[in-house]
Amino acid sequence: MAGQNSGPGRRRPVQQRSLERYQRLLDACAGLLDEVGATALTTKEVAHRAQVPIGTLYQFFAGKEDLLAALAGRNLDRYLERLDHRLLEEAPAGTAGFTDLAVDEFVAMKRAVPGFGQVDFGLAGATVPAGVRDDRHLLDTDLDNNTAVALRLQALGGELFATADPAALTLALRVALEAADAVLKLAFRSAPDGDPALIAECKRLVRCYLAEQLGPR
Amino acid sequence: MAGQNSGPGRRRPVQQRSLERYQRLLDACAGLLDEVGATALTTKEVAHRAQVPIGTLYQFFAGKEDLLAALAGRNLDRYLERLDHRLLEEAPAGTAGFTDLAVDEFVAMKRAVPGFGQVDFGLAGATVPAGVRDDRHLLDTDLDNNTAVALRLQALGGELFATADPAALTLALRVALEAADAVLKLAFRSAPDGDPALIAECKRLVRCYLAEQLGPR
DNA sequence: AACAGAATGTGAGCACAACTCATGTCAATG
DNA sequence: CATTGACATGAGTTGTGCTCACATTCTGTT
Numbered sequence: 169m170a171g172q173n174s175g176p177g178r179r180r181p182v183q184q185r186s187l188e189r190y191q192r193l194l195d196a197c198a199g200l201l202d203e204v205g206a207t208a209l210t211t212k213e214v215a216h217r218a219q220v221p222i223g224t225l226y227q228f229f230a231g232k233e234d235l236l237a238a239l240a241g242r243n244l245d246r247y248l249e250r251l252d253h254r255l256l257e258e259a260p261a262g263t264a265g266f267t268d269l270a271v272d273e274f275v276a277m278k279r280a281v282p283g284f285g286q287v288d289f290g291l292a293g294a295t296v297p298a299g300v301r302d303d304r305h306l307l308d309t310d311l312d313n314n315t316a317v318a319l320r321l322q323a324l325g326g327e328l329f330a331t332a333d334p335a336a337l338t339l340a341l342r343v344a345l346e347a348a349d350a351v352l353k354l355a356f357r358s359a360p361d362g363d364p365a366l367i368a369e370c371k372r373l374v375r376c377y378l379a380e381q382l383g384p385r
Numbered sequence: 386m387a388g389q390n391s392g393p394g395r396r397r398p399v400q401q402r403s404l405e406r407y408q409r410l411l412d413a414c415a416g417l418l419d420e421v422g423a424t425a426l427t428t429k430e431v432a433h434r435a436q437v438p439i440g441t442l443y444q445f446f447a448g449k450e451d452l453l454a455a456l457a458g459r460n461l462d463r464y465l466e467r468l469d470h471r472l473l474e475e476a477p478a479g480t481a482g483f484t485d486l487a488v489d490e491f492v493a494m495k496r497a498v499p500g501f502g503q504v505d506f507g508l509a510g511a512t513v514p515a516g517v518r519d520d521r522h523l524l525d526t527d528l529d530n531n532t533a534v535a536l537r538l539q540a541l542g543g544e545l546f547a548t549a550d551p552a553a554l555t556l557a558l559r560v561a562l563e564a565a566d567a568v569l570k571l572a573f574r575s576a577p578d579g580d581p582a583l584i585a586e587c588k589r590l591v592r593c594y595l596a597e598q599l600g601p602r
Numbered sequence: 603a604a605c606a607g608a609a610t611g612t613g614a615g616c617a618c619a620a621c622t623c624a625t626g627t628c629a630a631t632g
Numbered sequence: 633c634a635t636t637g638a639c640a641t642g643a644g645t646t647g648t649g650c651t652c653a654c655a656t657t658c659t660g661t662t
Contacts (some may be wrong), residue, residue: 177641186639192594207450210619221641226621233424292509314571340514343568350567351560354531369560373490376597377590396610400658403610438612443650472660 193219198283240290266328267374318342331382340381344374409435411456415500483545484591487585535559548599557598561591
């Protein structure tokens, strides 16, 4: 169910061995992210950790930026997959229940998944290579991550979001997403496992906003 | 009224000529930010634009990171100053009015002030030099920008925020601040002058959250 | 005015990271 | 066995952040 959601890498590996190396590179990248942070991360060290020569890294990824984007894409796919499972298991009623689940799962991944705390979905990291203006302009690719994620969340929520105006709901989800991401980043800056008070406030913020959005009841 | 709020630079200039060069460096940095973005910005080019030798730049700023932090600090000082003026002039009643003013002024600066769109207050950019753990641990310095800004906003708001629990209000302001910043960043990623729909949603988000916070009335 | 010593200014050069590309490897086909 | 082309490799190129030995300017004392 999780679509391929990586950045515009160089060559997508098709053979078995290459695929393993590709994943190993992402794993090494994630591990290093937690240890040294995004700015201090070097492509040489990532390649070294993954036991892959530096040239091979650049066959799969256009550069450091693209490597991080690919990791963010994998994170997003995994998050949506896990959220989907929990929605089926726990079957919450109403948007408040959905919100709590979505936030809790996000927090769980921030704690457990290497690198997730540094890049999560890369929402704010559009970061066009600087100087070169964006020239891709088709479908999914040109709406930034934010809208793409909002649409996928909306699909997951399904009947929980009963509304007469789906476009307005998409807008609201984009806003809620960006806001929640920022507040949770703050929560994890304040405490290693996420400040509980800030996590609670994050839920309150989103619930309150979405409640006003669809049916003021 | 605006306190000195720059990063932990190297030497603070005291002489007249040095002060001018210091400001010129920040101006050049801001201009370049808008043209090439943060990652493509080079210290050499900043120094060249400011007509200042590269060595001098490194006397004032510990590095590129610190240069950007200093710009963010100047942005914050200017913002609070301008917001303060508008609060006195327009004297809004209630938190909703305060919110609208605060957001509008922020948007105005995003449009008008060079570099503001790239770094604003540097809320998320704590970015410890990577590898070295933070060793300053006194007063203002160790609570990140977020808390510092929230407290200053709280002071500006003054009697508008009548509450029995000031600490809870500070927490709410920190959350609102981080969320609003993220949503407005999104608004300016979507459209050069800021997507009006997203700006409106930002106000709605903050108003709704703060209304629930202090006096559910 | 003349001088000493401190403070500040300067830019060639160093260390190191991102990224390339000529060469090497190897499997499939004629 | 020879030919071909896809894929793998890491020494080398380019260019950035940053330093440091030396030059210049300022400040206070006699």
